[in-house]
Amino acid sequence: MKLEYIVGIIAILFVAQFFYGVLAHPNAEFGGADGEAENVITAISPDYQPWNPGIPTFEPPSGEIESLLFALQAAIGSLIIGYFFGYYRGKNQSVQQ
Template sequence: MKKNIIIAYVLPLVLVVLLAIIPLRLNSGAEFSGADSQAEQAISTIAPDYQPWFSSLWEPPSGEIESLLFALQAGLGCLVIGYYIGFNRGRKQAGR
């Protein structure tokens, strides 16, 4: 029983932590920028006189708040997907 708990819970947790730590250790001096900033740099290199045709309605006051909002969006998405999967699983088990 204890071995099953380790395999089911502890091993995936360790793998997730390793997936987060290993890239940071391998590229300790690297800059991890987002796709938006990389696309902006590529566009400015290709067409320096390009003018964007759209601007954001609201710009977060700092990068930390932007990261917080992104994390909240990801968390809410996970909650919705988890609820849907759990609801369908419960409905299938209740039908048996």
């Protein structure tokens, strides 16, 4: 079977497990697992205070801006991947001719 079909089936199964998750956990917020780990830390060590290393970092002022930056990250990456695959494909074709 073509690899593309297998990956397609895995992608469909992935979507299915998400919908199953929505049904199985009707109250789930689908927040980040990284944030949930923070709750586990608080449960284990209630007195722990995260310390500040004093290095200024930019905190996205809203969820929208955060998703903008994540989308930008994905877009830059996809652009690079697409550019080089297209370049090689075109180059191979012109060599064959």
